Amino acid sequence: MLSPQCAAPSSVLLANTSVLSGRRSSLFARQSSGRARSMPTKRESNRYTTSSQSFELGSLLSALDNSFILPVAEEASAPAPRAIDRTSEQHPPQSFASFRFPPDHHHIHHRSTLASQTHSNMPSSKPRILIPGGAGYIGSHVALVTLLTRKYRVTVLDNYHNAFPAACKRLEQIAIDELPAGASQQDKDDCKVDVFKGDLRSKDDIRKVFDAYKGDDKIWGVILCAALKAVGESSEIPIDYYDVNVGGLVNLLKVMHDNGCNRLVYSSSATVYGTPPKVPIPESTRLAPESVYGRTKWMSEIIIRDVCDAYPEFRAIGLRYFNPAGAHKSGKIGEDPRGKPGNLLPLLAQMAVGKYREGGLKVFGNDYPTPDGTCVRDYIHIEDLAGGHVNAVEALERDDIFAADKTETHGKYRAFNLGKGVGMSVLNMVDAMRKVSGYEFPHTIVDRRTGDVPDLTADPSLAEKELGFKATRSLDDMAQDLWRWQSNNPQGYGEQ
């Protein structure tokens, strides 16, 4: 039985995914006309609210340019110039006051009710991992891979700013389906994902998640995947980026500390390197991010390192992702951003199913010093990337990982690249998606975009050596799995 203090609060909504699925918040209903992916009006996109306050950020947003230009590189690239950047429309600053009960909230079961429905009487001894952002693209795959180890239980905290409830329901089902024949009821129960709808910017929301678990079921560790992530948008609405990415992290660290939770795996990014002096890029490269987004990741790493220095019991690993791509091989979960995709691969996938074709694809520059002249990035299959989080969670328990740190700091913090170590050009990716989808992707070459660097390829050898991480899936795997997801789900999760 669960303790009474997890009574559903007014600001945080907790539901077992099987109950929550298919719902959408009243906020999104208000914001959208038709599907939520339709662009907000200028007025809507300028309104930024929290549970306790609401204010206009109109002065922070520049006029939106309606001519679409394809971002050449994924999120890891340097920022686009404001004049041609559309990412502010792709990820509008939706209101975050979305965690009130929708009008029909009585359909959403309280966890204590769910517990009696879905949990066996025997308590599980598996450590519980909280994944803020676990409904998003990377977080949902991390949650799935974590469950598939059958060593951990998973709780998700997400405000659905850029995600849909169905992701957690589907990943839970995949985990159950992949159990071996004869799996026990306990095994099935342990695949259930507890989902809290709440916001990292609210310490109360985070506290309510921690308060919901007691004794052996206390939250054991955190894999932080929640963030705002569009490089271009970050220079348009920097306050929001610092608020969510840095403020949200500090809130989380405070609540973790208050609850004696001392294990963190953090989603960092190759953007912390800026324009690297050397490629492939080792972790020892100086950090020189060139965008607001990149600086939020860099500052977050510094903050986590300081916390590790101050509290010897605190252990953390930062994972610097290169360019995650593809989808789980089941084709049941994948990337479904709200609005037009800001990254190359989801955009290609959506073009292939008939969306965003107008004007074709624009490629920024074909005169870079790369094999075909277009920018090169290190694409890594999302399942490989997700697997790296399990490596990292396990490494948190190993003293040798932290003892091996040769930097001047003394705390237990390490950062590792998660990449494949193989560079692929924009045209390589277009070709791979053409082969799997049959769509020709008519494209034009336009001028280079300010800030794009020719090559961002990881040196993944440190993560391989120390974490036992290895990205084995190929470019064809990424393209096939992405296409399976997109063609099976042309409307994504089909939710608003």
Ligand SMILES: NC(=O)c1ccc[n+]([C@@H]2O[C@H](COP(=O)([O-])OP(=O)(O)OC[C@H]3O[C@@H](n4cnc5c(N)ncnc54)[C@H](O)[C@@H]3O)[C@@H](O)[C@H]2O)c1
């Ligand atoms: N996708 C990439 O190319 C890439 C590369 C490097 C690093 N990263 C980092 O990986 C992490 C996950 O990225 P992703 O691609 O899955 O993005 P995503 O947008 O799909 O996932 C982020 C999740 O966080 C949630 N979220 C956002 N703000 C929140 C808040 N205030 N409170 C609670 N939940 C909130 C969103 O709803 C979403 O589910 C991010 O930290 C991102 O910066 C991504």
